[in-house]
Amino acid sequence: MITLRSLTKRYGAKTVVDDLTFDVEPGTVTGFLGPNGAGKSTTMRMVLGLDHPTSGLALVGGRPYAELPHPLRQVGALLDAKALHPGRTAEKNLLAMARSNDIPDRRVGELLEQVGLTEAARKRTGAFSLGMSQRLGIAGALLGDPKVLMFDEPVNGLDPDGVLWVRGLMRSLAAEGRTVLVSSHLMSEMQLTADRLVVIGKGRLLADAPIEEFIANNSVSAVHVRLPDAGDRRVLAERLRRDGAEVELPSDGELVVRDMPVERVGDAAHALGVRLHGLSPRTASLEQAYLELTASAVEYGVSERALGV
Numbered sequence: 001m002i003t004l005r006s007l008t009k010r011y012g013a014k015t016v017v018d019d020l021t022f023d024v025e026p027g028t029v030t031g032f033l034g035p036n037g038a039g040k041s042t043t044m045r046m047v048l049g050l051d052h053p054t055s056g057l058a059l060v061g062g063r064p065y066a067e068l069p070h071p072l073r074q075v076g077a078l079l080d081a082k083a084l085h086p087g088r089t090a091e092k093n094l095l096a097m098a099r100s101n102d103i104p105d106r107r108v109g110e111l112l113e114q115v116g117l118t119e120a121a122r123k124r125t126g127a128f129s130l131g132m133s134q135r136l137g138i139a140g141a142l143l144g145d146p147k148v149l150m151f152d153e154p155v156n157g158l159d160p161d162g163v164l165w166v167r168g169l170m171r172s173l174a175a176e177g178r179t180v181l182v183s184s185h186l187m188s189e190m191q192l193t194a195d196r197l198v199v200i201g202k203g204r205l206l207a208d209a210p211i212e213e214f215i216a217n218n219s220v221s222a223v224h225v226r227l228p229d230a231g232d233r234r235v236l237a238e239r240l241r242r243d244g245a246e247v248e249l250p251s252d253g254e255l256v257v258r259d260m261p262v263e264r265v266g267d268a269a270h271a272l273g274v275r276l277h278g279l280s281p282r283t284a285s286l287e288q289a290y291l292e293l294t295a296s297a298v299e300y301g302v303s304e305r306a307l308g309v
């Protein structure tokens, strides 16, 4: 378990992590999201004792990182895939990590195999592609068989096969009861991987919720109705508006209904005797919900004019 309590980090006058309080629970994959510069990496660095909090606490299994006797056996992390010794081989990089934490040498071979790097074991990591470095970084995180894992953008640079592999790995680590915190800007990937989301913006906590609840709370879902008859369309729209729904008529033969569950829309159509060709509830994607929530917390955004909207 990772525990943050009023965690705060200031650089000069700038507060980059601002009073963060949340728990990352075992047995789940928790997605850690936020716009560029929101403070995700700084938060992870504080959990790993690489940055010191200005105030507040960052604990792993109830203790600060500095008090963990064999830290790699308690918490594994991939923060920067290129933070390897470039002149050393993949195997030597992992061996150095293993020996400094009393981890048996045999784990190195096991991990290289698990991440698909057995054939590159004796290559210097300076010549590795970003994807290979990511795999080696993941091997390093898993080396001590830790209960807590943190991955900063783990699919960055991976091919589709690699992305699929990371997704399966995160899910299986959580299924083994481990605590998994993973940051990514790829919303579609997060929607497939995470159980829970923690979202921050400008260092502050914006949301901490199960993924379905997050989407429901931060987006508008709608019911799309298709009707062949224009008269029926008007009659149904009027009735639904009277019953409190917000109704749009975006194109011929279609109604978009908000603020009303699909069952009530269907019942209203039935009561009026109007003929339907389609009735479908549409839920917003995680991406839509995320953009809605973080719109005002984007620090390094592109103006609407530049986007041509």
Ligand SMILES: Nc1ncnc2c1ncn2[C@@H]1O[C@H](COP(=O)(O)OP(=O)(O)OP(=O)(O)O)[C@@H](O)[C@H]1O
Binding pocket: 011, 016, 034, 035, 036, 037, 038, 039, 040, 041, 042, 043
């Ligand atoms: N050593 C430092 N000195 C001064 N400012 C820093 C330092 N490290 C980070 N920052 C600032 O802290 C803020 C948060 O950065 P951080 O890398 O934690 O964000 P992030 O959410 O991980 O962003 P990204 O998604 O772009 O990786 C940024 O404004 C960054 O410029």
